[in-house]
Amino acid sequence: MDPHSSTGRNTDVDFEDAEFVSEHGQLGGDQRVTIKEARNPNSANAVNEGSSNERLYIPEVEASTIHVVGMKFISIEVFYQTYAKLAGFSARKGGENHSGGIIKTKYFVCSKEGHKPLLIDDSYLKSRNPYKTRKKGTIRTGCKAQLMLGSVDGISFTVKKFVDGHNHTFVRPEDLHLLPAYRQLLEAHEEMIWELGTQNLGPVKAFHIMRKQYGGFEKVGATVDDCKNFRARINSYIGEYDADMVINRLTDKKEYLVDFSFEYSVDENKLLTGLFWADGLCKSNFMEFGDVISFDATFKTNKQVYKMVFVPFTGIDNHCRNVTLGAGLLASERTESYKWLLNSFVNSFGRQPKVVVTDQDPAMKQAIESVFTISRHRLCMWHIMKKVTDKVRYECATTRILKGECVILYGQIPLSLKYSRESGSS
The missing domain is CATH 3.30.420 (Nucleotidyltransferase; domain 5)
Structure with a gap:
């Protein structure tokens, strides 16, 4: 397993030594590209990827959002997430080192850090779990961008290392709402999905209603899949007690x-x-x-x-x-x-x-x-006329004369039976 990947244990995390660059200069011998060039790699200012060197992309953001070694924070996660959103990528927690019940070192990494573990084709495991699993792609590219923090008391943290070079392109501002880190269903959205569900409107229709109400896909703050997942979680929570809920609801209505x-x-x-x-x-x-x-x-x-x-x-x-x-x-x-x-x-x-x-x-x-x-x-007369085409030719069955005679005959049968029953003849 890659020791730099956050899929390992959250203890004794040791990232590769990376040179900190505060002025967006060269990082080692790798090639570096600014965020504008990353979002337009075909431009004339873009650096061609060499055969042995890795292209690095450097975010261009305001200086006030860039982390500098020695800076102290109490709530660093919000600050780094803001920096990531402005840069065009999503971040996540990397790992922690504990000592005496106190967090001594904390890491924040790019969401594309590390690599997806290789799956072992084991027939024994397949026999133990016969259910098919969905094959998912991976977004991991082994990105080395990271933020390392150190602490003495576990409350305030100091920036010890900051690597801003990414080995992947960034997301355009108009597509940031599609990143999982920035997709969120608010309580108002969940209530609307639930209320529309009671009117037999599914999560897809609920999403399009919210899209028109808020003025665009990006204004909703979530995707159609998020709405579907929320509805699936509700169904999973209800579980096998759905029939009991219906009976209890109808019992209360009958009482009042x-x-x-x-x-x-x-x-x-x-x-x-x-x-x-x-x-x-x-x-x-x-x-x-x-x-x-x-x-x-x-x-x-x-x-x-x-x-x-x-x-x-x-x-x-x-x-x-x-x-x-x-x-x-x-x-x-x-x-x-x-x-x-x-x-x-x-x-x-x-x-x-x-x-x-x-x-x-x-x-x-x-x-x-x-x-x-x-x-x-x-x-039903509709079913009778539908059966007529099976008994006679299609040209005859679709004529107005035959349809009229069937309607007249259909209306006379109950009348004759009524008179026959009242007269006692049948």
Whole structure:
């Protein structure tokens, strides 16, 4: 392992002896380039890299931010981070030497100091850890830029060595916000990501909203990946208690809201298998427009996490607009699951609807016949017209005459059945 790399132990750190240059002169026999030339290496003032010599880049910053041997500090980290940001690189802690419980020597180095350790292809280790690890690139270039501090009491520090030569180019000022050291999600950003998440807006959309609000990518102070990582940390913190949080939240609403209803079911492993809820607005909609309802299970959009389908109950008001009558979550689309859901619907609203419209799901059909005993079950007209193209030629199925006849026939079937039932003939 490289003894100059901070990946080693934080004790007995011994960097190479490097000549301190306070006036940006020559450092040993290496070639040196100013920060302007580093940000434009193709300029005429740039120094060509030799075959044996290493090109060094020297930051051009204000003299008040440059460290000089003998300077004393109490809070040196902030001062060096400010210098690094003005220069166009990011810094980190290198190591410390302790003696008698007191920090005697402290190092701050460039973020590109050292080299990434080589990975050993060990089949035994792979068998112990079968999970695949993401391959990451490295930014380490073995940069020797460093700041060495010494202390007697562990409180105040004195600059003992300062090496300002870097073996890499610097970041342009307009791209500094992309460096990990200067990316930070403030508390206001985290609250916005959380609040937008409650409105079904993901971290990517939350980032673009903040970008427009603050006036640019660089004004946000973070990247899209930072927003994604924050959301992932929230999900990791919630862990396996997400279902308990939902049940507790709905229980509190049922306690304080008189018209709120909800029911849930669990299996033998205490896993949530079904959930149904309806608030006061849903019940008002059902009282006015609950004669004909429709429900359908959406496709599984969360196959990797919850593996549950969303089942909304909808109706149509006097303006031909959809109104919500309730909603549910099911872990499976079997007949028993739909029976439980429809029984929860009847328990919440107190009566059965007159007409139920669904697709051609056999599990739904059996559940409706078992629970909605006095309701008429009809198939969705959209699904019927979609099936027509499978039975007849496409040219015939798309004509207005055939569509009109199907609509007329569809509207006459319930009417004839109604009269036949009232007359007792069937």
